Amino acid sequence: GESVGLHLPTLSVQEGDNSIINCAYSNSASDYFIWYKQESGKGPQFIIDIRSNMDKRQGQRVTVLLNKTVKHLSLQIAATQPGDSAVYFCAERSLKTSYDKVIFGPGTSLSVIP
Amino acid sequence: KAGVTQTPRYLIKTRGQQVTLSCSPISGHRSVSWYQQTPGQGLQFLFEYFSETQRNKGNFPGRFSGRQFSNSRSEMNVSTLELGDSALYLCASSQTGMNEKLFFGSGTQLSVL
16 A cells, blocks of 8 residues: 655755755754755765754854754755755754664755756 | 765665675774665664674664674674665764764665565
């Protein structure tokens, strides 16, 4: 029979615009959060991370915001470029458990319109 | 420095067979973890190895197993393959597996017919 799979959220943005990708995390004990980018045919690639004692962290063209009250994470990409087209995953883990597994969100597909 | 290397890149097997996938971590990395990626379930943790010891395991049946060698290279094995095992299997490495970002390989795409 037909299987019900994850419906990957899709975000389409115009080249040059800013992109905002949202993520709800599940475990209130998670205190370390990571964003990964996965391009077609490749494995996930680290973008930026943030610890729970921070609510904002900036990198090159990317900013991650963390709202622990509502367990929400967002990734902002400034001046989106065609090379940013990919699937973006948020991931969480607990630093208290040293080698706890990383839990990935379902992902968001970003499509940049030239 | 070379990245995480996974071999083979593609595999086609039939139901009931077994398969072994290989992963070479980044030089100096001693932690290797494995993930299964499918359109239906997303990225799911299989297991993590450090210094030849499995430290953590996900919720997968015993048909899925792995090991790590003294040079930190790792293999995972899936026995009695089922159609639902068709997936992209990703290996990731880090220096200690503790509180660090993961570096992923490009994966092995397994198709079970």
